[in-house]
Every structure is written in structure tokens, then in C-alpha cells.
Amino acid sequence: MNDSPGCPLTDVAATYMPRLSEIPSEPGLAAAVDQHAAAVRDALIPARRGSRNRAVRREELADYVLGFTDWLSRVDWTEPSGHDFATLRLTAVCWLIREHDLLDA
Incomplete structure (x- = not known):
């Protein structure tokens, strides 16, 4: 799997990775x-x-993201300005992407 513009991990990271910068100032968010x-x-x-071996595999996370974002589109979800279940989940996906270095794999 490459990091083409259509890659689900690349797309989610581009949109939600900036939310990780909010974590240090918001303990509840962390x-x-x-x-x-x-x-x-x-x-x-x-x-x-x-x-202890809890490595996340890139292809599995990409499949998860595809399923989750497909569900979001089916329920006509729109991103709120704050944090709801979906934004927290997508921000967590970004944390996993960063933690396991999945965009450079």
C-alpha cells in the first residue's frame, strides 16, 4: 500500500493530525x-x-479507517468544532499512525 493522495491513512492524517497538538493543553482530551x-x-x-506485542499493522488500520469513514458518510456526519465520538476516534487513529510510524512504512 502506498501513500498516494487517496490512501485513507494519508487523508485522515492530513485532516486530524493537527488535533494531536491540542492534547498537551487538555488532559481530558489526552x-x-x-x-x-x-x-x-x-x-x-x-x-x-x-x-506486549501490540503493534498496529498499516493495512489493518487502513481497512478500519475505510469502514469507519464509510459509516460516517452513511450517517451524514459532519465534523463539529469540538470533539465528538468520531473526531476522538479519528484523532486516535492519527495517534496510532504517528506512534507506529505508519505513513513512512
């Missing part, structure tokens, strides 16, 4: 993003829950 990142990680690697 906790929420951490919880969402854990939920995504658990959804991707349920058999390894609790394991």
Missing part, C-alpha cells in the same frame, strides 16, 4: 484519545489483547 486508541488497537488485534 485520556479520551488514549481510550479511543486502545479501542481501535483492540478491534484490530483482539487475539493479542493484553499482550
Whole structure:
């Protein structure tokens, strides 16, 4: 999988990665993003829950993002100015992208 402009990880990172800069000034946001990142990680690697080897694979995260953003479009979701479930989840995806260096893989 390459990082072409149509890559779901590239698209999400371009839109939601800037929200990670808000985390240091908002402890509640840090906790929420951490919880969402854990939920995504658990959804991707349920058999390894609790394991120390919790690496997120790029292709699996891209598939997750495609499914999640497809659902958002089906429910006519629009991004709010604050943080709702979807923005927290997409911000957590960006945290995983950054943490696991998935755009440069």
C-alpha cells in the first residue's frame, strides 16, 4: 500500500493530525484519545489483547479507517468544532499512525 493522495491513512492524517497538538493543553482530551486508541488497537488485534506485542499493522488500520469513514458518510456526519465520538476516534487513529510510524512504512 502506498501513500498516494487517496490512501485513507494519508487523508485522515492530513485532516486530524493537527488535533494531536491540542492534547498537551487538555488532559481530558489526552485520556479520551488514549481510550479511543486502545479501542481501535483492540478491534484490530483482539487475539493479542493484553499482550506486549501490540503493534498496529498499516493495512489493518487502513481497512478500519475505510469502514469507519464509510459509516460516517452513511450517517451524514459532519465534523463539529469540538470533539465528538468520531473526531476522538479519528484523532486516535492519527495517534496510532504517528506512534507506529505508519505513513513512512
